Amino acid sequence: DQQNTKVKVPFSVKWGQIKQLLGSRMMIGVYIGQYCINALTYFFITWFPVYLVQARGMSILKAGFVASVPAVCGFIGGVLGGIISDWLMRRTGSLNIARKTPIVMGMLLSMVMVFCNYVNVEWMIIGFMALAFFGKGIGALGWAVMADTAPKEISGLSGGLFNMFGNISGIVTPIAIGYIVGTTGSFNGALIYVGVHALIAVLSYLVLVGDIKRIELKPVAGQ
Template identity: 45%
Template sequence: MQHSTQTSPADAATPKGAAVGTAVRTKARYQILALLAVGTMINYLDRTVLGIAAPQLTKELGINAALMGLLFSVFSWSYVASQIPGGLFLDRFGSKLTYFLSMTFWSLCTLAQGTVHGIGALFAFRLGLGVSEAPCFPTNSRVVATWFPQSERAMATGTYTVGEYIGLAFFSPFLFMLMGAFGWRSLFYVVGGVGLVFGVIWWIFYREPRDHPSANQAELDYIEAGGGLTHRKKDADAAAAPAKGGFEWRTIGRLLKHRQLTGICLGQFAGNSTLLFFLTWFPTYLATERHMAWLKIGFFAIMPFIAASVGVMFGGIFSDWLLRRGTSPNVARKLPIIAGLLLASTIILANYVESNVVVIVILSVAFFAQGMAALGWTLVSDIAPDGLLGVTGGIFNFAANLAGIVTPLVVGFIVAATGSFVGALVFIGAIALIGALSYIFIVGDIKRIVLAD
């Protein structure tokens, strides 16, 4: 059996359920996972609350639809541009400080949006929000790689990822009621304030595994046997910095020469395209293409998000179950993603049915499948070179979130040119198929990338 810097299938299967040694294994890693899940939920509420506030905000500030579209997109421009710098910051300063600063500044940018009286300030704070949120998902991936054995990483990734959907599905009605009672500015104050409080909670309770007071040696051995605890110094954040001469920009090109990274980047772009359709154009689709009343939209819109939440958890649990049963990482990690992307392409079928109920079922299945495919961050943990998880995650998130720029614009162009969403759904379905083909033919073996000196 091969033993090298990457985690072998044998290593992945080692922590199967019994504790290493005789001590009862603690579960401090689940406390850390809860922090990630709540942080991710707040992250997505902060970036999407502008859409909820838009009807009142546009009237008060005199913003037309074209300008509002620009405000929606500007977040993605700064978010994408900051991915690699955010990853470098993470590799240099570690998870605890990076996540604390990220959440604090993005929450301040959210809160500040409630104070604006003109388009310039709102534009600036949306830019700031994108920059501040950029290190969030690379940090999530690094924490999972540190705290969880390989056999539990898909479950962990699915658990924090589901926060994206839970927040939007279950808190949006509360936010609509809040806006009705206190106005659109209250949304930014409440969501931003919650983020500031949680930033303090993160700073107090997050620890690296060997410094966590609730993690005993049995749990540490269990994590390490499965490929976690990659940072071995007492000061894990200091150990996160690359050991040989620091970061060089040519490292990005060297990483992208590896098919594992380029393949998962293309696949994640495809999955995010489906996600972005639901985050941006879905309510408009229901109102204009399906002619649903707003009350009915509020009732129906929650269903695909619930389905996506289930899909995220199912994909992660299924992947880890396959790995624990001895299935190779290639199959265990890639099968749920490929199946999810193929199933997401069925969104095209909504063009050919009349019943609104059937349309919602089709869209829910497609969003469930997109949730299944949201395991890409698990693969980042599996393939990133030692000491470069932050920058690898930054490259991955950069590529993935290009969908935040491309998809809303392409869908908008198609709808404007044709007066219909038929072509837009075909575009979303075709991109999902391309993502599945990327995982089938490009990604190759799931193994840790080793960069030659």
């Protein structure tokens, strides 16, 4: 039965397709952007409660409640980012404007977390962190960009690479922040580290990505 016949794709073909994705300036920009955006996510998941306890002297119970505030703002920002992107798409018909505008504006807003290094008022610290995660939510449109750019034949593979870069950030970020805090005895450098990642995400989408369009795969030897 031909319908039940499974066609095995040689590894050389898959590797050739991966090289095409990694050889695309646009896709590299998207992957780097995802790495940097996830750095913000993993800071809040892993180190933010510790920051509140160690650097700001909150009790563990209070830190638990306070840490939920940016998360709620991130949830709202995530929904709002999608709404803004769709609205811009309807108004302009431009993928570049519709996708890049929320990402760039969201990441720039996320950089306000660095201001926490210069204030000691508790509500201001919470406010800056909430704004940062709200901005991250608005800018977290990576999967929308993937849907617009991934070759239809290997959309799963392209999404897998996208996830891989994001998960590498999940490995590197907590370790890097721990090293910075351990060697300096302060979270100041850690917040700058995360803020710089937001800036790199902005530059990645503005400089590397270029026009957002679907990649057309070239034939690979062995297909």
